[in-house]
Amino acid sequence: MGRVDGSGVRAPVFSWKRFSKKQLKVLTWWTDCSPVKGMDGIICDGAVRSGKTVCMALSFVLWAMQDFANCNFAIAGKTVSSVRRNVVADLSLMLRGRGYKVAEQVSKNQLTVTKGAVANVFYLFGGKDESSASLIQGVTLAGVLLDEAALMPQSFVDQAAARCSISGAKLWFNCNPEGPAHWFKREWIDKREEKRMLYLSFSMDDNLSLDERTKERYRTMFSGVFYERFILGKWSAADGIIYDMFDEKRHVLHVLPELDERAPKYVSCDYGTTNPCCFLLWVKAKTGEWIAAKEYYWNSRERGRQKTDEEYVNDMEEFIGAEKVRYIIIDPSAASFIAALKRRGFGNILAADNAVVPGIRLVSGMLGGYKLLCMDTCKNLIRERGSYAWDKAAALRGDDKPIKQFDHAMDAERYFVSTILTPARKVGTSDLRVRIGI
Ligand SMILES: Nc1ncnc2c1ncn2[C@@H]1O[C@H](COP(=O)(O)OP(=O)(O)O)[C@@H](O)[C@H]1O
Numbered sequence: 001m002g003r004v005d006g007s008g009v010r011a012p013v014f015s016w017k018r019f020s021k022k023q024l025k026v027l028t029w030w031t032d033c034s035p036v037k038g039m040d041g042i043i044c045d046g047a048v049r050s051g052k053t054v055c056m057a058l059s060f061v062l063w064a065m066q067d068f069a070n071c072n073f074a075i076a077g078k079t080v081s082s083v084r085r086n087v088v089a090d091l092s093l094m095l096r097g098r099g100y101k102v103a104e105q106v107s108k109n110q111l112t113v114t115k116g117a118v119a120n121v122f123y124l125f126g127g128k129d130e131s132s133a134s135l136i137q138g139v140t141l142a143g144v145l146l147d148e149a150a151l152m153p154q155s156f157v158d159q160a161a162a163r164c165s166i167s168g169a170k171l172w173f174n175c176n177p178e179g180p181a182h183w184f185k186r187e188w189i190d191k192r193e194e195k196r197m198l199y200l201s202f203s204m205d206d207n208l209s210l211d212e213r214t215k216e217r218y219r220t221m222f223s224g225v226f227y228e229r230f231i232l233g234k235w236s237a238a239d240g241i242i243y244d245m246f247d248e249k250r251h252v253l254h255v256l257p258e259l260d261e262r263a264p265k266y267v268s269c270d271y272g273t274t275n276p277c278c279f280l281l282w283v284k285a286k287t288g289e290w291i292a293a294k295e296y297y298w299n300s301r302e303r304g305r306q307k308t309d310e311e312y313v314n315d316m317e318e319f320i321g322a323e324k325v326r327y328i329i330i331d332p333s334a335a336s337f338i339a340a341l342k343r344r345g346f347g348n349i350l351a352a353d354n355a356v357v358p359g360i361r362l363v364s365g366m367l368g369g370y371k372l373l374c375m376d377t378c379k380n381l382i383r384e385r386g387s388y389a390w391d392k393a394a395a396l397r398g399d400d401k402p403i404k405q406f407d408h409a410m411d412a413e414r415y416f417v418s419t420i421l422t423p424a425r426k427v428g429t430s431d432l433r434v435r436i437g438i
């Protein structure tokens, strides 16, 4: 579908499906006939892909253009490029489809939206790091839209809210849930009445553009606490055993199944000298599952002796044997071991993606869908799966992290999944090769 412009070229348009009741509420809460138009802002939380961002972004600009002229607004996401990708791209199409002019001044990270005599400027911000709070500090705003607000530092959100000093200014926040002690839950959702914020919680059923198969696909991507948060939309705590979906009967194999001969094999490694050092060999079954086929685990404390990097390289050579391994994936902090491997001619080393919680989320999703299996010889992997737990004290502070003990096979497994199996990454391209400079 496309709109024909003056040159006869079809411009892309946003093709809307029917709005859900909740989306309609987001689109109209500020209008004259709304009983809640006097509120100071809106918070939408809930499931992923539930239609929060798309309707909030459109409503934000329609509101801004109706109530203000020649004013400044802010649209923020985790980074400026994520705002462009997740918010501005569709928003521009939607606005143009409604007769608005949208001019993006890319170098200034700003959009000017015009209709008739009314023009307003929308500054784009990335709220990810603490330094962004100082960027937004100097501006006076009539409104802010924070996409994925719970992923931003509290200082940025506070600063953005404080900049909204023009009479009639409103705050527009959306996010997916985190833990119950997260600052956004405590400071904004729990205090929504005091802060005069309208609050709406979304589920995937509030997005009528998703068919049942798509919703089912999303459901199978998450497991454990991430299912509760990203599918059920609850602010659930990350406590207890992390991989509580692990079931020895279904995840542990006694006989290696037929392999997908075309799929590369990988080794992932969590390096340690005083701590244990773990290597895992990954192979793909013909039926699509990834299998940890064997493990190497050297616990220097238990064995009473630390190994040198050269000895670990010997062990790696022996571990790989005659297997053809596409990449060895190693935590980039293991610089001395990587250098030793390179000296011995290993050219196929990849720096592991070490973002812990997103990695755990991917592993949980794969375990939940029985896409990640292991052989019964991977004793430490199996043992650690049973004990790997969330740090309760950190959860009470609103921070998700695992307890750092008996986590070496867990780290090696996570490195493999995050680095190789993330759909966004195209492994094999040179940008992924390690450039540690040694
Ligand atoms: N009413 C609608 N018509 C067409 N597409 C929609 C509609 N509502 C949501 N979508 C689409 O559904 C997807 C998820 O919506 P999004 O707003 O990004 O969800 P969320 O922010 O909750 O993750 C997007 O591709 C969006 O364009």
Ligand SMILES: [Mg+2]
Pocket: 052, 053, 054, 147, 148
């Ligand atoms: Mg969104």
